[in-house]
Amino acid sequence: MVQINIENVTKKFEKKNKVTMALQHINLDIDSGEFFGILGSSGSGKTTLMRIIAGLEIPTEGTVSFDQKPVSKDNKIITEVEDRNIGMVFQNWALYPHLTNFENIAFPLRIMRLKESAVNRRVKEIAELLDISEVLNKHPKEASGGQQQRVAYARALVKNPALLLLDEPFSNLDATIKDVARKYTKELQNILGFTAIIVSHDPADIFSLSRQVGVINKSLIMQTGKPIDVFTDPVSIEVARSTGEYNTILVNVKENGLRYNLSVGNMLNMDIDISKVKKSDTIEYPAGEVLLGFRPSDVIVIPSDMAGSSDLPRGFKECGEAEVAISSYYQGSFRVTLSFKDSSESFFCFHNTPLQPGEKVNIYLNPDLIHLFNAKTNKIIF
Numbered sequence: 139m140v141q142i143n144i145e146n147v148t149k150k151f152e153k154k155n156k157v158t159m160a161l162q163h164i165n166l167d168i169d170s171g172e173f174f175g176i177l178g179s180s181g182s183g184k185t186t187l188m189r190i191i192a193g194l195e196i197p198t199e200g201t202v203s204f205d206q207k208p209v210s211k212d213n214k215i216i217t218e219v220e221d222r223n224i225g226m227v228f229q230n231w232a233l234y235p236h237l238t239n240f241e242n243i244a245f246p247l248r249i250m251r252l253k254e255s256a257v258n259r260r261v262k263e264i265a266e267l268l269d270i271s272e273v274l275n276k277h278p279k280e281a282s283g284g285q286q287q288r289v290a291y292a293r294a295l296v297k298n299p300a301l302l303l304l305d306e307p308f309s310n311l312d313a314t315i316k317d318v319a320r321k322y323t324k325e326l327q328n329i330l331g332f333t334a335i336i337v338s339h340d341p342a343d344i345f346s347l348s349r350q351v352g353v354i355n356k357s358l359i360m361q362t363g364k365p366i367d368v369f370t371d372p373v374s375i376e377v378a379r380s381t382g383e384y385n386t387i388l389v390n391v392k393e394n395g396l397r398y399n400l401s402v403g404n405m406l407n408m409d410i411d412i413s414k415v416k417k418s419d420t421i422e423y424p425a426g427e428v429l430l431g432f433r434p435s436d437v438i439v440i441p442s443d444m445a446g447s448s449d450l451p452r453g454f455k456e457c458g459e460a461e462v463a464i465s466s467y468y469q470g471s472f473r474v475t476l477s478f479k480d481s482s483e484s485f486f487c488f489h490n491t492p493l494q495p496g497e498k499v500n501i502y503l504n505p506d507l508i509h510l511f512n513a514k515t516n517k518i519i520f
């Protein structure tokens with residue numbers, strides 16, 4: 139296990155006249171034995187960061203340290219990739235198609251010129267742990283997707299690395315085996331004891347595996363913390379969207395005595411205690427047009443003709459009416475998109491029965507489960 143410190147790392151790619159800032163001023167401290175997740179959309183800089191940690195790419199500026207010792211610093215590699223004691227698993231697994239699975243896994247040991255008996259023992263040990271003993275004599279193509287992925291893991295782990303780097307390792311797997319793969323990833327860390335860093339665009343990977351997360355967006359780390367804290371208290375709309383689906387509605391906000399009143403025309407009307415806003419450490423008070431944000435799981439809709447007949451979870455208050463635009467089947471429930479009369483704003487939520495387009499529903503929100511964002515910067519107000 140190894141502790142990783144990334145200090146003020148910037149990576150600039152220059153090709154002909156085109157400059158790409160892939161990473162800017164990245165600071166991350168990853169404890170020894172940690173499972174750290176980096177969440178970000180396509181092109182945000184995730185792979186570049188992994189390659190810099192691995193020593194496959196040189197940081198233009200800044201320092202990467204392993205156990206407090208710089209391994210890359212200011213445009214120089216100090217410790218080469220082969221001396222960093224790391225294992226890597228990539229999205230496409232990068233197995234050698236002409237080699238058997240055994241030889242794929244043995245590859246890092248062959249480079250070390252280990253004795254045949256030691257290679258044999260070590261490959262068989264790790265293959266047993268990953269339950270791929272029966273495909274060792276086959277070629278990668280002759281194994282299932284899940285097995286190929288485990289061959290890639292075995293090759294990454296065969297040298298007992300102190301650090302495992304996972305770059306979108308599950309994106310080529312069917313949904314049904316993704317969870318199996320996540321589970322054995324966690325178990326491998328418990329058994330073998332390594333520091334792990336996973337980068338992914340899929341919040342499910344991060345929430346199932348990592349204890350700490352950094353959200354990266356357009357080359358910048360936007361927020362770090364425990365996954366659940368980043369999920370419930372995002373610093374911006376971009377972070378909210380990176381961690382899962384999120385609704386935003388442009389609302390008008392007016393201060394009204396001890397409350398803020400939020401409205402969309404006369405279709406949405408909601409009061410929030412002013413103390414809730416002033417208590418927080420925000421310096422910006424909401425005024426004019428702001429973005430109201432909430433998770434689709436944090437809004438309840440009930441057909442207007444049935445409203446009042448059901449018990450609501452604590453804290454939810456009626457705050458207006460919307461009309462069903464479309465309702466479609468989605469993973470065991472119905473995904474419903476709703477719009478407001480005379481407004482272009484819309485939002486979506488999940489409902490356990492299909493709703494009909496045009497149907498009127500009452501909307502219920504919980505003031506503790508919403509956020510307001512600056513409509514120009516997308517930054518959190520509270």
Ligand SMILES: Nc1ncnc2c1ncn2[C@@H]1O[C@H](COP(=O)(O)OP(=O)(O)OP(=O)(O)O)[C@@H](O)[C@H]1O
Pocket residue numbers: 151152153158159160178179180181182183184185186187339
């Ligand atoms: N070798 C390179 N030369 C020039 N530009 C590069 C190079 N590698 C990456 N980039 C650019 O740096 C930015 C970050 O790329 P990177 O591959 O790190 O993103 P990513 O978050 O891994 O994306 P994805 O989720 O699609 O894999 C992109 O704009 C990309 O085009």
Ligand SMILES: [Mg+2]
Pocket residue numbers: 184185186305
């Ligand atoms: Mg990538």
